[in-house]
Amino acid sequence: MNFLEERILKDGQVREGDILKVDSFLNHQVDITLLEQIGEEFYEHFRDKRITRVLTVESSGIAIACPVARRFGVPAVFAKKARSMNLDGDLYTSIVHSYTYNVDNVVTLSRQYLHADDSVLIVDDFMANGKAVQGLLDICGQAGAQVAGIGIAIEKGFQNGGRLLREAGMDLYSLAIVDSMSADGTIVFRAH
Amino acid sequence: MNFLEERILKDGQVREGDILKVDSFLNHQVDITLLEQIGEEFYEHFRDKRITRVLTVESSGIAIACPVARRFGVPAVFAKKARSMNLDGDLYTSIVHSYTYNVDNVVTLSRQYLHADDSVLIVDDFMANGKAVQGLLDICGQAGAQVAGIGIAIEKGFQNGGRLLREAGMDLYSLAIVDSMSADGTIVFRAH
Numbered sequence: 473m474n475f476l477e478e479r480i481l482k483d484g485q486v487r488e489g490d491i492l493k494v495d496s497f498l499n500h501q502v503d504i505t506l507l508e509q510i511g512e513e514f515y516e517h518f519r520d521k522r523i524t525r526v527l528t529v530e531s532s533g534i535a536i537a538c539p540v541a542r543r544f545g546v547p548a549v550f551a552k553k554a555r556s557m558n559l560d561g562d563l564y565t566s567i568v569h570s571y572t573y574n575v576d577n578v579v580t581l582s583r584q585y586l587h588a589d590d591s592v593l594i595v596d597d598f599m600a601n602g603k604a605v606q607g608l609l610d611i612c613g614q615a616g617a618q619v620a621g622i623g624i625a626i627e628k629g630f631q632n633g634g635r636l637l638r639e640a641g642m643d644l645y646s647l648a649i650v651d652s653m654s655a656d657g658t659i660v661f662r663a664h
Numbered sequence: 665m666n667f668l669e670e671r672i673l674k675d676g677q678v679r680e681g682d683i684l685k686v687d688s689f690l691n692h693q694v695d696i697t698l699l700e701q702i703g704e705e706f707y708e709h710f711r712d713k714r715i716t717r718v719l720t721v722e723s724s725g726i727a728i729a730c731p732v733a734r735r736f737g738v739p740a741v742f743a744k745k746a747r748s749m750n751l752d753g754d755l756y757t758s759i760v761h762s763y764t765y766n767v768d769n770v771v772t773l774s775r776q777y778l779h780a781d782d783s784v785l786i787v788d789d790f791m792a793n794g795k796a797v798q799g800l801l802d803i804c805g806q807a808g809a810q811v812a813g814i815g816i817a818i819e820k821g822f823q824n825g826g827r828l829l830r831e832a833g834m835d836l837y838s839l840a841i842v843d844s845m846s847a848d849g850t851i852v853f854r855a856h
Contacts, residue, residue: 492731503739538696548693
């Protein structure tokens with residue numbers, strides 16, 4: 473069991489509706505030391521790829537993307553979830569349905585910050601059905617950029633986002649894959 | 665002229681409507697080395713305060729809060745801009761009007777992550793009229809927490825957010841205060 477799985481068992485909370493609350497250390501209050509460890513793990517896994525940019529989507533992905541980008545010595549780029557009046561019109565866009573909020577978000581990225589010669593590491597704190605990652609893959613496709621890999625802190629293995637990406641041949645590295653969880657607090661991780 | 669002011673002159677762009685675009689290094693694509701420098705500056709300024717938490721509001725504030733929190737060795741906490749179904753009902757809330765998007769946001773923070781014995785450093789990437797910071801101050805007031813200081817990367821000195829906070833006696837430290845800017849690209853910083 474790795475450091476993240478141990479932390480999930482210690483401080484995570486299972487709530488009705490297959491919700492795993494980790495907001496005491498990952499996405500509301502943030503344990504910076506844990507983020508650094510996540511950055512280090514992703515670096516070790518993807519270090520042989522020629523990563524030129526670390527890409528995520530706001531907002532909680534930002535806290536993961538920054539230490540990863542620091543470790544690789546490349547910029548972090550975060551796609552935005554709504555059209556900002558401060559963004560130029562020259563954007564990549566993709567529609568992403570959020571089941572958490574039950575809304576369609578337009579995810580946008582300025583064309584200035586992703587190019588055909590980029591080798592991208594996509595990261596996020598959570599993946600369930602993989603819609604956010606699919607939106608980022610769509611944007612990388614529009615840019616003609618190569619996706620070198622995907623790093624996820626916590627994957628809900630009982631939803632199909634991870635399976636679809638692995639079947640498509642993506643190098644998907646999830647630090648903790650939750651295969652099942654129940655309201656009594658039992659959390660079962662996939663073996664490494 | 666400090667490192668941030670130099671970077672703003674080099675890579676910032678002035679747009680109609682008093683918009684200063686810095687999204688090539690601060691809030692869309694992120695220069696991690698610059699963020700580390702910002703964290704170091706805030707640490708030097710506030711190091712004698714007994715900081716226990718670094719507080720910001722999602723989303724671009726997160727990229728600033730994490731390196732600051734790392735330098736202080738304390739958790740970063742980010743308030744959320746909309747009611748998430750993943751958040752408990754036990755929340756501090758404050759209404760913040762966003763002029764950028766022309767909407768009222770409900771800013772929320774779980775009561776678990778801010779307490780009466782906390783000494784808080786509030787940070788954000790931008791301050792204009794100061795509404796986001798006022799919302800965070802409101803939340804700190806609800807928690808009974810002490811606000812030790814406020815660290816802002818870029819303050820629009822021609823709007824009144826900073827003046828009101830300084831008149832109220834807050835220790836507000838802005839790394840770059842833009843006193844005026846014009847469409848031809850001229851940016852005038854307040855002297856240190």
